[in-house]
Amino acid sequence: MVFTPKAILDFAYRHIHNGEFITESVPFSCCSVKSFRPCISNFVHDSKRHFEYDPKKEMTINRDSCADVTSRYMRSVINSVGRFCIGVFVISVSKAKIYLSS
Secondary structure: OOOOHHHHHHHHHHHEEOOEEOOOOOOHHHEOOOOOOOOOOOOOOOHHHOOOOOOOOOOOEOOOOHHHHHHHHHHHHHHHHHHHHHHHHHHHHHHHHHHHHO
């Protein structure tokens, strides 16, 4: 495919609706972990490209924004790791106190 200025402008004009650039693809990080089928992140509204797929019934991407879902997940992972590290630190300090006091 040759990327001439005219081809680029034609592509952009086809995908701009109400001042927003809209495509049929989303980043893979937008995929829902609760979906029971493989993630469809390309051509999400085209049921002809995917086997037994109805985008109105079974979307495999998150209904919320990708950034919200990803940040919520990462926040929970960081909280879990942080709690574990604090627990290990408290246990090691209490063990060190016992060894140093005897």
